[in-house]
Amino acid sequence: MPDSQGQDQQTPAREQLDAWVEACARSDRSAFKALFAFYAPRIKGYIKRLATDDATAEELTQEVMLTVWRKAKLFDARQASASTWIFRIARNRRIDLARRASKPDLDADEPMLQPEAVEAPDIAAHARDRDARVREALKTLPDDQIALLRRAFFDGLSHSEIAEAEGLPLGTVKSRIRLAFNKLRGVLDPGDI
């Protein structure tokens, strides 16, 4: 996949990452160290994309990793992979960050860390392998679509803001993201597309 310059480390298998989070629930420090080595620089990379200074990015990354430790008991590999779960934690920190100015008294809850209480049965049945299917589908996407997805996921931009930033017509941005998204969604819900 593009945009992964400077990656000097192989991505561990999904099962390994999941197992490390599960081990954190049993207070296993060495599993935490392994998770930290893999995720902390990536989370910091994510947070720095939001135009945050280095010290703030480092601090928020620490908060995310400590949340991983504290909430590890809520992790359920049948519902989400470690990466998706940790992405949610980082994303939630980012929601907090965006609100800090307007709403200092933050909700202490972690939205969406708990397993989804309501889940369509046909989706739940495939929970274990849907991650793998979306992963495979992502690999088949053209670079230009991946680049726009990254913009939407990590740069906090709406479609029109992406269009402006990339110098592309809004219609092009919309259709590329729609194509990409339909492909990802299609592997979860094959009869729908």
Next chain:
Amino acid sequence: MTLISIDEELLIARAAGRLSAPMRLLVDTHIALKSDVAAGAAAAEIAGGVLLEDMAMEDMSDTALDVALAAIEAIETGAGEAAGLGTVEPKAAAGAANAALEELLALPDPVRERALEAGAQWRFAAPGVRRIELIREGDATAELLRIEPGHGSPSHTHDGREFTLVLAGAFADGIGRYGRGDLCAVGAETTHRPIAEPGETCFALAVTDGSLKFTGALGAVQRLFGG
């Protein structure tokens, strides 16, 4: 009112954390009601996780791991004291309200949780209509409406846009009929007075973005629907 569907921009915005709390509740509740929306939301979150694995890395400082491990020791030491403190109090208080609760318990999970946290106190809104304010964030609000058959939501004016998601029962506004799981957009310019159909009590989640022009996804929603 216009029947709308949750598109990929909203689902990605939800996964990326760009929605206001009221809009997030709206999307989460639609996910609970519609399996196709749930599939899209799941795809977005999985994609977010996979893309995170591939994120260009930023070096942490040399002492970062030691700092984290020290913080973990502090957490483990203090864990015993923190145990037993939860967020059950508002829910327990709401539990005392009893009978009126039955109806709430049948609602989709995200709304039910918020309603219980808000104290499950229905307030008069109009004849036959009661409301519980679930979230207020700036001028953006989410409220739960309970509309008895034959009654309508009070005519109201607001500067922003409003979304209505039907949770139970159905209502009609002269243009269309909207049942459980249907999501409608209401423009500020629209004059409408939806009336709950005979039979089942209608419950709806009403989300308004108020007069503020939000950036990000909510702004995108405004643009999508012509704001």
